[in-house]
Amino acid sequence: MKRFDVVIVGGGLAGSALAVALGRAGRSVALIEAAPRKAGDRPSFDDRTLVVNAASLNILTNLGILDPDLAACDIRHIEITRAGAPGHLTLSAADYGYERFGAVIVAHELGAAMLSALEHTEGVEEFCPTSLDRFRATDKQVELQLADGRQLITDLLVGADGTNSLVRELAGMTSRRHDYGQSAMIFNVLTEQHRPDTAFERFTIDGPLALLPQPAGRMGVVWVGDSHRIQSAADMDDSELASRLQQRFGSGLGNFKQPGRRARYPLTQLRTEHPVARRTAVIGNAANTVHPVSAQGFNLGLRDVAALADVIASAEDPGSTEALAQYLAARRHDQSSTVAYTDTLARAFTNPSLAGQLASSLGLVAHAAWPSLSARLVRSAMGFREPVSSLAREPLA
Secondary structure (H helix, E strand, O other): OEEEEEEEEOOOHHHHHHHHHHHHOOOOEEEEOOOOOOHHHOOOOOOOEEEEEHHHHHHHHHOOOOOOOOOOEEEOEEEEEEOOOOOEEEEEHHHHOOOOOEEEEEHHHHHHHHHHHHHOOOOEEEEOOOOEEEEEEOOOOEEEEEOOOOEEEEEEEEEOOOOOOHHHHHHOOOOEEEEEEEEEEEEEEEEOOOOOOEEEEEEEOOEEEEEEEOOOOEEEEEEEEEHHHHHHHHOOOHHHHHHHHHHHHOOOOOOEEOOOOOEEEEEEEEEOOOOEEOOEEEOHHHOEEOOHHHOOHHHHHHHHHHHHHHHHHHOOOOOOHHHHHHHHHHHHHHHHHHHHHHHHHHHHOOOOOHHHHHHHHHHHHHHHHOHHHHHHHHHHHOOOOOOOOOOOOOOOO
16 A cells, blocks of 8 residues: 555646645645546536636646746626616726736636646656545544555545545535526637626626636636526527627627537535545535636635645644644635625526515625725635635745
8 A cells, every 4th residue: 555645536626736735845645536637538627717816826826837828818807787787896906906806717728737737746646547436534544445446545635526526425524515406508709899808797687697808809608597598508509699698798798709619517506514524625616616606616626725735734744633623724714605605696696586686786886886895805706815825825026
């Protein structure tokens, strides 16, 4: 049996980032990934458009993952509107003393940069393609059996294996799950009027719609709605889809054309209030899966990575009860607040009642009218809810 300080199950974006962080901190790390070692084959390294907030950009930069040549569109302005009701909120980063709120990066491009960083990080050994079969945690260690027959021993087991986490299940962690009955359809589209530094969030009675800037005059579309309607939209031809998008978004960007390849994802919420067990922790979607309404899922997972790296870097025993308690204390408020915030938005802006529509519209008006409300919203959305991990702070010049 080979022994490691930490074994990570799941080599997607969160798991890979944690492996890089721990390897660079001098820990021995095993990374277990079922998909072949090729960026295009991994489920999380796909064509989705990721909104990477300011704290996450700091984390990726501090880990040396962000390539200067990586195609990214800075977000300096955010426009939030409500279809068929009053309320319009415009946020500009400069008004809050920031250069940008974050940036838009395509998932498979970030995945390729992540794989490159992994290859150049000492102390990380990949077990790929294979998967976890079972494990046994004791007071002193965790013993793992892999699907290919290999066995490993570690001080700490981390599950970064997604919403349907096997690590979470085998560890006996209790989670609450809610099915929104919605799906997100992801594609990109060419716009007549391109605003390369502005992200748009439009709330409709059928679900939220986000348009995110991409290079070459295109916008990444995140179209959320009832799963049956999303299936129907996915089956439309290009001209009909562009027309329906126009109806739903409005004329603010002119005409839409040339929609790209479409992908669909069912939307659920998963909340694990106590994402640690004996010498075991789960992070990212394995711990908390949120509605994409405010683009917080990936960013929440990266903050898990940064906080766990902070704890493990200074811990004599990374899987000790004390270390896991320290991690839990650092993440409890941010995780619970982010899950609650995204869920409230998802429910409020799809409430068909007149009272619900009025309340959500008044919420937009209130944020626009009182700068202190907007400032609090902005700082939280940028990933700087206290306590802020060392990796999430601005990189030193």
